[in-house]
Every structure is written in C-alpha cells, then in structure tokens.
Amino acid sequence: MFARSGHYSVDLGAFRASVVDRAQKLRVGLPFAAFSSGVRITDKEIDRIVRRLARHGLLEYRIALPGSDRDQVVIEPQVGDYWPATPPLGNADVLVLSRFAYMRRRGSELVLESPRAGALFRICEPKIAATIATLSTPCQLRQLRRDDGFPGVELLALLVDCQILFRIRAPGSNRLQPAEDDRSLLLWDFHDLLFHARSTEGRHANPLGGLYLHSGMMPPPPAVRPRWPGKKIDLRKSDLRKSDLRKPDLHKSDLHKSSGVHSRAISPLASLLRERRSTRSFDFQKPITLAELSRFLDGTARVLPGAKNGDRLGGAGQPEAYAARPYPSAGASYELELYLAVDRCEGLARGFYHYDAGGHALMPIGTRMHEFEALLMGAQIAMGAPAVPQVLMTIAARFGRVSWKYSSLAYALILKDVGVLTQTFYLVATEMGLGGCAIGSTNIDLFAKMTGIDLHVEGAVGQFALGRGTTPATAD
Ligand SMILES: Cc1cc2nc3c(=O)[nH]c(=O)nc-3n(C[C@H](O)[C@H](O)[C@H](O)COP(=O)(O)O)c2cc1C
Numbered sequence: 475m476f477a478r479s480g481h482y483s484v485d486l487g488a489f490r491a492s493v494v495d496r497a498q499k500l501r502v503g504l505p506f507a508a509f510s511s512g513v514r515i516t517d518k519e520i521d522r523i524v525r526r527l528a529r530h531g532l533l534e535y536r537i538a539l540p541g542s543d544r545d546q547v548v549i550e551p552q553v554g555d556y557w558p559a560t561p562p563l564g565n566a567d568v569l570v571l572s573r574f575a576y577m578r579r580r581g582s583e584l585v586l587e588s589p590r591a592g593a594l595f596r597i598c599e600p601k602i603a604a605t606i607a608t609l610s611t612p613c614q615l616r617q618l619r620r621d622d623g624f625p626g627v628e629l630l631a632l633l634v635d636c637q638i639l640f641r642i643r644a645p646g647s648n649r650l651q652p653a654e655d656d657r658s659l660l661l662w663d664f665h666d667l668l669f670h671a672r673s674t675e676g677r678h679a680n681p682l683g684g685l686y687l688h689s690g691m692m693p694p695p696p697a698v699r700p701r702w703p704g705k706k707i708d709l710r711k712s713d714l715r716k717s718d719l720r721k722p723d724l725h726k727s728d729l730h731k732s733s734g735v736h737s738r739a740i741s742p743l744a745s746l747l748r749e750r751r752s753t754r755s756f757d758f759q760k761p762i763t764l765a766e767l768s769r770f771l772d773g774t775a776r777v778l779p780g781a782k783n784g785d786r787l788g789g790a791g792q793p794e795a796y797a798a799r800p801y802p803s804a805g806a807s808y809e810l811e812l813y814l815a816v817d818r819c820e821g822l823a824r825g826f827y828h829y830d831a832g833g834h835a836l837m838p839i840g841t842r843m844h845e846f847e848a849l850l851m852g853a854q855i856a857m858g859a860p861a862v863p864q865v866l867m868t869i870a871a872r873f874g875r876v877s878w879k880y881s882s883l884a885y886a887l888i889l890k891d892v893g894v895l896t897q898t899f900y901l902v903a904t905e906m907g908l909g910g911c912a913i914g915s916t917n918i919d920l921f922a923k924m925t926g927i928d929l930h931v932e933g934a935v936g937q938f939a940l941g942r943g944t945t946p947a948t949a950d
Contacts, residue, residue, distance in 0.1 A: 475523070477532050484530045486523055493519045500524070503536050529554060531679055535593075537629060547629060548596040550585075552678045553919055556592040560631035565616040568642050569630060571609045572654055574667055575638045589671030590930075591636035599623070606633075612642055658931045661877040666885035667930060670873075675852070676919030677929070683915065714739045750900050753909025754857040756818075756864045756941035762908060764821030767814075767865065768834075770940065773902045775799055775812055775895070777832045789879070797832060801898045804887035809875035810895055811932065813839075813925070815849050815866040818941070826924065841924045848920055853939050856913045863911075864941030868921055869895060871935045892936035899938045909943025912936070 475486040475494055489497070493516055496504075500523075509520040527533045528551065535549040535558055549558060563569075575588040577597070584603055587594035597603045601623030608621065618624060633639040640654050659667075671677040681687065740748070777797040796806040803809070812829040814836065816822055826846055827836040850862035857863075869892055877884035896912045903910040913936075921934035 477527060477530070479532055484526070484532065486526055489519055489523070490516075492516055493523070496520055497523050500527070500533075525557075528557060537626075544598070545596075546599045546602060546625065548598065549593045549632065550596060550679065551593045552587075553592045553676070558593075558632055559635040560628055561634055563615055563627055563631050563634065563641075565614070565619075567615045568612045569609055569615060569618070569634070569639045570612040570642055571606070572638055572640055574659075574662075574664055576664075576668075577603060577606075586633075586638060588636065588638045589667045589677065591638050593636055595633070595636075595638070599625075602629070609639060656928070656930075658874065658928065661874045662930060663877070663882060663884065665882075666873075666877065669885050670918070670930070670933060670935075674915045674918055674934075676917040676921075746901055746904055750904045752900075752911040753903075753941075753943035754859040754911050754939070755861065755944050756909060756939075757944045758818075758861065760942055761818035761820050761864045762941050764819060766906060766908065767819055767822065767940075770899075770902055770906060770908065771812070771829055771831075772834060773800065773906075774898045775801075775810075775829065775831050776834050777808075794879075799831065801891075801894050803891050803894070804876065805879055807875040807879070807887075807891075809872045809888060810891055810935075811870045811872060813868040813870055813921075813934075815846060815868070816864075817850055817862050817866070818864045839925065845920060845924050849917070849924065852917055852920070853913055853937060856915060856937075857911055857939060859939075863939030865939070866913075867899070867938045867940060868916060868934050869936035869938065870921070870925075870932050872932050873930065888935055896936060896938060899940070903940060907942075909941055911939045913939060 475489055475497065477484045477486055496516060497520060504520070504524075509517040509524070512518065512521075524533065531551055531554060533551065535551075536545050537547040537549070538545050572588055572590065574590050575586065577584060577586045579585075584597045584600075585594050586597055586603075586606065597606070602625045603623075605618070605621045605623035605625060609618075615627070615630070618630075630639060634641065637654075672680070675682060777799055797808055798806065799808055812831070814827045814829060816824055816827065818824070822836070823838075826839045826841045828839055829835075830837055849868070850866055853859075853866045854862045871888045871891075873884065873888065876887055880887060899910055900912070916934040916937045918929045918934045922929040925932070927933075
C-alpha cells in the first residue's frame with residue numbers, strides 16, 4: 475500500500491486485503507476508538523498504518539459531535555512527531571490562553587495556532603472560537619462548561635497538550651502568564667518567537683523554499699533597480715587610479731581596466747570580495763584538515779585575546795560582560811554559537827561538536843546517528859549538492875543574550891548578526907583557499923533534538939557549509 479501526496483509517495487507496507495479495504499476509510503475519517511485500543515490483528519495493522527501516515531505528515535484529525543458529519547475542529551499537525559494527546563483535566567483546573575497563541579483567517583478558514591504548538595487547529599464552528607477567546611482571562615473548567623460554545627474537555631486537553639492553553643494555579647492571578655510553564659519564555663516577544671518558528675524548517679507545514687509561487691502572477695522585480703530621474707554623477711570618472719593608492723594596499727593582480735579609460739586600483743579586501751563565490755561541492759579525496767579548520771575558527775569566531783570577560787556598564791545599571799570576536803555584533807551581545815557536524819576532516823573524527831570560542835576548542839556532543847545524518851543531508855539538499863559538506867556549521871543563538879536587553883527587535887538583530895558572521899566566513903574561507911556556502915533554511919526541530927536544548931533557549935538560526943572545494947561554483 476502506498477500513500478501519494480503530490481509528487482511524493484510513501485510505501486506503507488504490504489497488508490491483507492481486509493486491512494487495505496478498511497484503510498480506505500481514512501480518506502474520510504476513521505474513529506480512533508475503532509482501532510487504537512483494539513486487540514484484533516486488523517486493528518493493530520490499521521494503527522501501524524495510521525502512525526506511519528502521521529510520521530510523514532499525511533494525516534489530519536477531525537473532531538465532530540457524535541453522530542454528526544460536520545467538523546467542529548480539524549487538527550493539522552505541524553511537526554513530524556505530532557500525535558494527539560489529551561492530558562487529564564479536572565473541573566477545578568484553571569485554563570488560560572498562551573500569550574503566543576493567535577487566531578487568524580487563512581483563505582476562508584479560521585485557524586488557531588502558536589509557534590509553540592506541534593499542530594494548528596482549524597476552527598469550523600464560530601461558537602468554539604468565541605469560547606476560546608474568553609480564555610484570554612483565566613477560567614475554571616467548571617465554569618467554562620456552562621458556556622454555550624463549550625467545545626468539550628477533549629479539545630481543551632488537546633489545546634493544553636499543544637501549549638495553546640495552559641493551566642495556572644491561582645485563579646485571577648496573571649503573575650505566571652508571561653513565563654507560562656517555562657521561565658526562558660519571559661525573554662521572548664510574541665512576534666519574535668513566531669518568526670523563529672515559521673521562517674525556517676522544522677516547526678510548521680507551510681510551503682517552504684524556492685517554490686516560485688508567484689511566478690504565474692507577475693514577472694520577477696528587475697535585478698537592478700531602475701534609475702531615479704535627475705542628473706547623474708558618474709562615479710566611474712572618480713574611481714581611484716593605481717597611483718592614488720599607497721603601495722602596500724595594492725595586489726599586483728588587482729589592476730583592472732575600467733571602460734578602457736584607465737587602470738583601476740583594487741585593494742586586497744576588494745579583491746577578496748570579488749573572488750568570493752559559493753562552493754557547494756567539495757573535494758572527496760582531499761578534505762579540509764584540522765589545522766585549517768582551527769585557523770578558520772580562529773580567524774572568524776574566536777573570542778579575541780584580552781577581550782574575554784571584558785566588562786562595561788550597561789544601560790540596566792549593572793555590568794554587562796561581553797567577549798569581542800572578529801565580527802561585529804548587535805549590542806556586543808555575541809550570542810551566536812557554532813555547532814559543527816563534521817563529515818570529513820583530516821585529523822578530526824566524524825561527529826558533532828560545539829566550538830568553545832573562549833577556549834578555542836571543540837567539544838564533542840553525542841548524537842543519534844540518524845539525526846546527525848539528517849542534518850548533513852538537509853544541507854546537501856538545500857545546496858542541490860552532489861554530496862554532504864565536509865563540515866556543516868550550524869549557527870545557533872543564545873536568544874536571551876539579545877532579548878534581555880532589546881525589545882521588539884531582538885530576533886531581527888540576531889538574523890542580522892548571522893548575516894555579518896556569514897560574510898566573515900565567506901571571506902576567511904576565500905582567503906584560505908577553502909570553499910563555503912551559506913544555507914538559508916535550517917531544521918530547528920532537528921537541531922533542538924540533537925542538542926537537547928529547547929529551540930527557544932539556544933536555537934539554530936543559520937548554517938554554513940565548509941570544505942575544500944572542487945569545481946567552480948554555480949549560481950543558486
Ligand atoms: C542568506 C543566504 C542564504 C543562502 N542559502 C543558500 C541555500 O540554501 N542553498 C544554496 O545553494 N545557496 C545558498 N546561498 C548562496 C547563494 O545562492 C549565493 O550567494 C548566490 O547565488 C550568489 O552566488 P555567489 O555566492 O557564488 O556569489 C545563500 C546565500 C545567502 C547570503
């Protein structure tokens with residue numbers, strides 16, 4: 475039996491005809507109770523099929539009133555391992571909406587979601603939406619039951635499981651609300667956590683990547699912006715000549731003909747910038763060496779000598795330690811951490827490491843092999859490369875370093891820092907004769923599983939593939 479979705483199909487395995495027949499009912503819906511606690515072989519096999527479909531994100535879960543065909547709510551999983559769970563709720567429990575939960579129109583549907591949730595809830599019954607909205611203030615389950623749109627305890631339990639609702643201890647108190655059930659959430663703005671969860675892979679089921687969804691509707695905006703009207707000042711006439719630059723700044727090979735008029739002088743840095751290209755395929759025979767990797771990390775990300783534990787007085791009136799590195803960082807936060815998935819590096823064992831930027835050392839981290847390989851494979855796919863990179867660097871952020879200080883713009887600053895670091899990687903790799911490529915999307919869920927750290931505490935925000943390049947780069 476196969477399940478097909480668009481161009482992609484999943485082999486579900488071979489089953490007896492009776493099981494295959496019954497599985498067809500999944501097209502419209504098969505009640506959980508009809509198979510989940512069954513002891514018959516058919517029930518067990520249906521359960522296996524359902525779980526396999528769920529793992530591939532091919533199931534949604536309908537909630538309807540008994541005897542009715544009309545959906546009240548449909549649950550759409552957003553992560554691969556979502557499985558509906560209903561923690562027990564008692565009448566005395568006090569429920570409130572998470573401050574990260576929101577309802578919005580999607581097409582002609584109303585959806586309830588949260589960047590913390592493993593699933594989103596399509597609300598088909600407006601009365602249910604109204605009841606959920608009343609939970610912006612804490613309410614006891616006993617009292618909620620009296621509401622006209624009471625959706626049933628099961629749905630509330632499903633929402634608690636997805637962290638869209640949470641239980642608080644003291645009714646009327648909102649003391650716990652900003653932190654909810656996790657103190658590290660205190661440091662997050664609503665839109666920042668949403669952006670973190672929705673702008674890369676791993677925590678949602680939306681279309682993602684270079685899908686050209688708008689190509690049929692309009693042509694792409696021009697590669698170079700059309701010129702503003704007015705009298706132009708032609709800078710080509712003001713280009714520095716070779717004689718204008720001090721000798722040490724010049725590379726012998728950096729004299730270019732400009733419009734056939736005169737020799738243009740290019741500094742070593744400008745030359746490096748021009749030489750820089752993205753490299754997506756790496757030399758299988760001659761991998762990067764540990765000495766090169768060490769020099770690369772030293773040149774790009776190591777805490778600068780003398781800067782360690784540097785103190786300065788911060789705006790909060792208390793000293794804020796910072797540790798300067800070769801690249802600039804918003805507010806000198808230096809929140810970015812490097813995690814290396816090493817596939818091939820001469821002198822270094824294949825594995826997953828954290829770069830200790832203060833001690834200039836690599837610290838091995840034990841991971842499950844299938845996760846390690848999925849991380850490398852994700853990079854290969856993102857680059858459309860023939861093989862996995864020799865070294866895949868995941869840039870992670872200790873979000874609190876930035877959001878402790880900055881409101882509303884913390885996450886944006888972090889992504890800007892990623893851009894700054896990425897260019898530093900590109901330039902040092904070019905200068906060392908190595909190849910590298912930025913990677914625009916990272917599976918934040920997979921990375922969280924590999925490190926065992928919650929994705930809102932220290933999460934992946936960027937990636938860079940590194941190694942000794944083979945062929946000249948091609949544009950993406
Ligand atoms: C933020 C960012 C994300 C990128 N993501 C990818 C990616 O996911 N896959 C890829 O093959 N190249 C990626 N690239 C590389 C670009 O495709 C490349 O820089 C562009 O095509 C220009 O080519 P060049 O770098 O060789 O000059 C990324 C570059 C940047 C700056």
